[in-house]
Amino acid sequence: MKKKSMLLVLVVLVGLLGLQQWLQAIVENLARETVASVSLSPDGKPAKGSVEVVDFSPLSRTLLMQGIRIEEENADMHASVESVTMRLSMRFMLAMTPLRSLVLSEQSEAMLLVAEDVRAEGLEWKIPQQTCAIKTHETKHFCATQSLVQHMLAGKGVDALDIIYESGAESIRITDMRIKTRDNATELDTQVQGSALEGWEGSHIRSLSLDAMSARTGGIEDFTLRSMTYADIHLPKKELVRQLWQALLKHGQDSDALVTACRPLLEKMMAAGPLVEKIRLGALRMKVEGQDVRLGEAGFDHSGGEKGRIAGFFQGLELPRGLFKDTGLLLPDLKLDFRGSLEHPKADEEKHSYTLSAAGLADVSCALTLHGNASLLDEQALLLRSVSDVRLDVLDKGALAWIGRNMGGEARAVSQRLEHFLNDLALNDLGWRDSPQNRKMLEDLRTFVRTPGRLELRSQPGERIGLLRLSELAGNPGALLTLRVTPGSVPLDRAILSLPGAE
DSSP: OHHHHHHHHHHHHHHHHHHHHHHHHHHHHHHHHHHHHOOSSTTOOOOEEEEEEEEEETTTTEEEEEEEEEEETTTTEEEEEEEEEEEEOHHHHHTTSTTHHHHOOTTOOSEEEEEEEEEEEEEEEEETTEEEEEEEEEEEEEEEEHHHHHHHHTTOOOOHHHHHHTEEEEEEEEEEEEEEEEETTEEEEEEEEEEEEEEEETTEEEEEEEEEEEEEETTEEEEEEEEEEEEEEEOOOHHHHHHHHHHHHHHTTOHHHHHHHHHHHHHHHHHTOOSEEEEEEEEEEEEETTEEEEEEEEEEEEEOSTTOEEEEEEEEEEEOGGGGGGGTOOOOOEEEEEEEEEEEEETTEEEEEEEEEETTTEEEEEEEEEEOOOOTTOHHHHTTOEEEEEEEEEEESSHHHHHHHHHOSOHHHHHHHHHHHHHIIIIIISOOOOOHHHHHHHHHHHHHHHSOOEEEEEEOTTOOEETTGGGGGTTOGGGTEEEEEEOOSSOHHHHHHTSTTOO
16 A cells, blocks of 8 residues: 555656646747747847746746847847846746636737746847946736737747737836947947836836936036936827837938928827826936036926816026026026916816016016917917917016116116117007007006016906907007006116126
8 A cells, every 4th residue: 555655656746747847848948939039129020039048947936047149130239138037927837838728818908927026137238329238127027918928829929019018017127227329439328227117007107217317428427317207108009109110210311201201100199198197307417518507306297188287397497607608698597497387177278377487587477378279380270269368477586687787888877778668669669559558558667667576467357369369469558458567675776786796
């Protein structure tokens, strides 16, 4: 009896060992075939792929590949990976057995967990004049559609777009990414300390972030960015991206032909809705004409739908006065903040609102409602549009003083010269109609020039003004708008004398 039991155990062990070796051979062959048939480019042209070492352990479900090389000679693209380690899911392993039909459907777009964890080291990707290298690439819960898995198990080739649009992952982490771009004798070296992708499912990605980005040109650092984040990314349709890639390959050396071929494709991509719903930038510094330009933070939001909203902002944009030295103007260092939004409360209505604050110069805010849905590029249809609730607020914080400083001459004579300029512009150049409203508006403007303060311009609340009628503004602004001026506390001549460096 003991001999029979031992024999049975031996048979089971031999069977399990045989099953292990059989499964090991299947997985290793699949890995080699996949590397050999994968395409780097979206056009699906076959590549020449090889892998030096493939080892699979069925007990731990761990696949190891080393020395991966992929080349596409026609497109002059090359990729290599030092090593890849992944822990395959039980369901994916069953798909490689005669039980495949129980876990896979040929036409199903449902996601199948392929690997619980994937870690790649030493990645490099080359195209003409550019090289990209990544130290580590870690993926958690890598998935693919059941139809793509069927395709791969059948030994059929897949390209980069197939993988992007028919795969997904819970998260992807990248460390130490470096991109070198050569243009004649100049080399641009871009580095990213880390990158994280969350919630990738086919053409939708929940978020993508880059941390500590920097760029060097000729060995000199001229760009740094603390962080960049994208949220709710919606990739364009796969076929449009494929056509765009083909246009780039065909017209890459002819900029005019490239623009002609790509414009309709880009318009179709944009018409489908926002590609990215939220973007955030943090702490940017870059060299412009040898000067340090800095940005505290910036953002963009675009929600879809008929009643969607587009909004953007930047804070702490610093432009040194040295940038404007060639203009011959005397200006302070500029520090700007901006916010703007466009909303669609109705299908034929757009609400615009914008504010700009320039430290030491002025605060400006404006708003209007645009009615109608005719294209702004169609001159005939444009006449059917109208505006309402026009609002412009200006709070002078030194802008007029700097204008006066650049006019030269004695400070006490500047306000008089500006008043003469206003009179000549309104009465002679524009030919303002003689009316009580226009006379009051001109006098208010003179007051603003003498003692800069707050200026508020309004249209009648709720009154729609056809765009054709706006031409009346030049000769009769008082018929459409009202102006209110609140004088400041410092006359213009004293404000000019208080500027830095004023005599």
